[in-house]
Amino acid sequence: MDDRRKTQSGTVDVETRTAIDEAIRDFDEIAQKRYQTNIKTLAYDPDRRSARTRMRQVLGVAVKKEYSREIPQYNRSGTLIDYQWEIDEAQLDSMPDSAWQLTLLQMVAGQPIGESGREVALRLRRETLLQRAYFKGIHFWLCQSPEIRRQIKQVLKECGLGEFADFAGPKGMLKVGAAKLYIILTGIFHATLPAAAIAVTAVAVCVIGLNSICRDAAKS
Secondary structure: OOOEEEEOOEEEEHHHHHHHHHHHHHHHHHHHHHHOOOHHHHHOOOOHHHHHHHHHHHHHHHHHHHHEEEEEEEOOOOOEEEEEEEEOHHHHHHOOOOOHHHHHHHHHOOOOOOOOHHHHHHHHOOHHHHHHHHHHHHHHHHOOOHHHHHHHHHHHHHHOOHHHOOOOOOOOOHHHHHHHHHHHHHHHHOOOOOHHHHHHHHHHHHHHOHHHHHHHHHHO
């Protein structure tokens, strides 16, 4: 049986669909714990600045949570108010070098020559610094040519995502947009990044938008 589904621009294979679904599930889990929301809500939040800030923090946590201790935060009355994730060096040491988080950090974090993804994680530690290095690193790849930039912007516009989320137009197309971006990004990163890292990037760009990534890269 041909396990593929149609989007508005063509066929999405099962590998693409699975990678996108897993990325969204991971982001949803973090967003629910940190902000009591989900990624689809952030994608269409009319307060775009808040949505971008929250998505960046969610991405930072996603990069580190598999090798971190999850620590609930309570107020004085004992009410759960937040979570923190602190890197556990033993867990980090046990991560395979091929883990998408470490592969991604080694490639995009602007590290000194020879620094491993594991060393980058230990150097940056905080999700704020991890996400900042991540987006600064991928900016070059996303905007390496006018044609690639045009393709990405066209997907965001067609699906009402990123910088186009507050315009009148189609809604509820996060998975469609992420799948389209995944195909574009696979052509950019091909053998450089595993599927999970490409899917994470596709979903993050859908929520944050290309303009915001470019602006922040210019400031750093």
